[in-house]
Amino acid sequence: MYRRPTRQELTILNRAFNKWGVFDFFKNKSILIKEIKTRNTREIYFLSNEIEKIALSEQPSYAGLMIGELKKNFSLSMQGADLISKVSKQFPYIIVNETAEKSTLYGKNVYSRSIISTSSAINENEVVIILNQKREAIAIGKTRFGESLLLQNDKIAVTTMIDAGLYLRSEGNKR
């Protein structure tokens, strides 16, 4: 069911939007929540202002762009990452080379040697957007090291959590 976020949910979302540098972007924009009881989660949708009314009155199967999920905290979806990579000036990211771009789109983890650069002050276990060399969001991952070690070890540096190729792989496996 689509509904407006509660005050508590808005606080969590605003904190997350601030972290990803999109707080201003989402000001006065329509954000709705869809409860997914079977997965015990809440999906966060960004909608055009006109479609918000219809989503609330008609309770569609699906409306707008799913930018992330809310359990205890907010977690980004690929579309959320894509949006952030385009509108945000400051967010945690790593940029990977072409070889890693291909493997990441198959869900593989990122090795240190594949990382070309990163945003500043990245911590261990931090969620980052994985960008290709054209600064396009191809995946979301979690760092295994802090900034100082991220580029130095020849080890897996970032665990890929979700990537832009996930849906096609999962549909392919169902056939």
Added chain:
Amino acid sequence: MKTFVFPNSPTSSILAQQYGYHEWLINRFLQFVPDVKCFLEKMEREPQLYIRVNTLKINTKDLKEKLVSKGFELEDTILDDVLSVKKQIFRAGATTEYLLGYYYIQDLSSCLAVDALDVRESQSVLDMASAPGGKTTYISQKMRNTGILVALETNPRRMRALRFNLQRCGVINTCVLKLDANNAIDLNMQFERVILDAPCSCEGIIAKDKSRKINHRPEDIEFCAARQSTLIETAVKLVKPGGLLVYSTCSFAPEENETIVNLLLEKHDVEIEPIRYGSEGLTSFGVLHFNLKLKNTRRFYPHIHNTLGFYIAKLRVYS
């Protein structure tokens, strides 16, 4: 209405044998398809691949540069945001650009149906048969992600594909309702634009699915025509007075195309508006004679237009 089946002839017999079709189908093509031999020859080849640039995310020039740098060869088409793929190094559905939603693999004819809908920003639009989302995402892009786009779908598997494509293309102005298009009247809404890409016998995609040469039966056309007739009756009631209804199918069968539109003209205050591209609609078929305005509807033939087989009618609805 019964599907028209014509008597066999030496020509139909030879062509059916040569190209592996049921003869009844060849006989029908001989009634209305220009240069049937050339048509059948074209249907043996892989259809031309087209991609539609998703201008919600990238412009045509930038996408061209990206794909050309990866070894693709692309050519412009009659539509600014549709490109013809002349060479692909790897599958067009497996590039980073595809996954990022920069383009949609979509036949030019299908894009022309959306072009005919003449959508503008902030309008209200209904897509009555939306999955997998080619037309829906194109409409959204033409609306620049504003206004209201309602899409209907009931099949869960197709709904997943639709959702993936809407997400991939960055669409925020669309809501998908799990509602049978036949019951769309239950929405209690009217729209400035309605598109009905009706479920059909899919004769137009024989080039993609050769099994249809022999799996296709006259009863399929009857079944589809009956359903289309009901759907278009619903569709016309959902258009605001003065609004547009685009009816399309990927079938060559006149029973699924001109006959359906002709019936609508007889019953409603509807005008057919011209469409820029394609061959004229039929004004007769077998013993049937249609309103001469049916010429303004459009047929797309693979050997003439280098598209899949398609039919489009653009209808202005007055009441």
